[in-house]
Amino acid sequence: MMSTSPPRIAFAIETTLGNAVFLQNLKRAMSRRTDITPVWLPIDEHADDMWEHLPLVRSRLSIRGGLRTRWALQQAVANEPLRAAVVHTQRMAHLAHDFMSRVPSVVSTDATPSGLEDYLRYYGLPSQHAGWVGRAKNALHRRTYKVARGLLSFSEYTKRSLVQEYGVPDARVHVVWPSVDTELWHPDEARKPRDGVVRLLFVGGDLGRKGGMLLLRWARETRVRGWRLDLVTSSGFEAPPGVHVHVGVKPNSPELISLAQAADLFVLPTMADMSSWAIAEAKAAGLAVVTTPTGGVGELVRDGVDGRIVPVGDYAALASTLDALVSTPDRLRAMGRESRRMAEEKMDLRTTCDRMLDFIRNVTGI
Structure with missing residues (x-):
């Protein structure tokens, strides 16, 4: 007999800067829903865990975050089956390809490596696209985007980059602008x-x-x-x-x-x-x-x-x-x-959340 309980969807979200606001807002929106069971997996890149003490890992932010995300997802699915997962951002998903192949997953992001070039120029850092390292990073991102069933983009700007520069089919990218609870945030x-x-x-x-x-x-x-x-x-x-x-x-x-x-x-x-x-x-x-x-x-x-x-x-x-x-x-x-x-x-949080979940259901088949 098929279960009628709401599908469990994991949300593995890094908690730095604006990502913490994204997590907080999602929790607020999901608290009002009964049609899914969200499993919250906040990924703290500064946690005092085993990855923080490994010499070749602790100095690499993306590797630490990726390992923490992979571990959190594996623990979540071991406790009880997951129907789908959302991973924010792609650097958190790079080391979880095997999980994403088993559990239909969506990656959300506000930027591609190409889009981040303005950041690097502002801080005086070298381009990520130069030489064999740049080619390797590009291949890794393409692989992550391909393994994901769909992409959530925070802007049309980033969607264009995903489609035109990384070969993601247009239909697999849904734009979800930064959104807020318009009942909490209102004129007074x-x-x-x-x-x-x-x-x-x-x-x-x-x-x-x-x-x-x-x-x-x-x-x-x-x-x-x-x-x-x-x-x-x-x-x-x-x-x-x-x-x-x-x-x-x-x-x-x-x-x-x-x-x-x-x-x-x-x-x-x-x-x-x-x-x-x-x-x-x-x-x-x-x-x-x-x-x-x-x-x-x-x-x-x-x-x-x-x-x-x-x-x-x-x-x-x-x-x-x-x-x-x-x-x-x-x-x-x-x-x-x-x-x-x-x-x-x-930009209303509930409306955005409805559309986002419709997209997740569509691309993951839940």
Whole structure:
């Protein structure tokens, strides 16, 4: 007699940076469902386990993560059969090909190696595509993408790379934009101070790469008055007048949501990125957004409708844009309303989760 219990699906997700937000949001969405049984396998790349103490492994982040993922998946399926698995990201899946051949698996990612070249250039690191090492890495990624039944991409930008540069069939890639709980993240007019000050918000742990230094330069040099900048980042520093630095703010925390609800404009002039959870959160909170077109980030903002897109690293364009927007609060409010509308239509966590699970069921056959 066939079992009628909901299918068990493992979610092996690394917990660094924005990936931790992805895991947290997925858990929130799945908690409301009864049609599947999620098996959560958070992969902590800094765990004090046996892999951390092996000399040839502990210095290689991808190998440690891959071994931890392989072990977690094997333990999960040993406890009780799995119908499918989702592994985030591909570097976590490279050492689990045998598991993925037995259990239908989907790999989710916000970037391909090709897409990460902007990161490497920003940090002054050599290309991953050079020489025999680059060819070997390319072959490994192609193999991982081939073993997976399907791919979840965080942007159309990354989907194009998967299809055009790595040969993944278009039908096997589903785009799932960064999404948030639009009931948790929502506008709240009661939190808007009535003092005539335009509030700008920046959220980014890596201040330099996320464009925070350009924003601080604007704060020092602009002649426009009547603004305040709240800057959420990973470490404190002495800020110029008008800038308030917030350190230790947790994802989805009341403090972070309150900062967004009090703000008028979200600014992320990022230098190198693939996607942005912070922009999705800001749009759900009803904020106009200024960002750059790097990676798939530009897909999240409709230039002139719910925000502005400025060229990467172009301080003059950023400063001119910010001066104009800070001086026109009515325009910011109109853009903010469009941001919320887009978030409800395309970034709502429950809707995104429904579509993602439909795709997983389709490609894995569960």
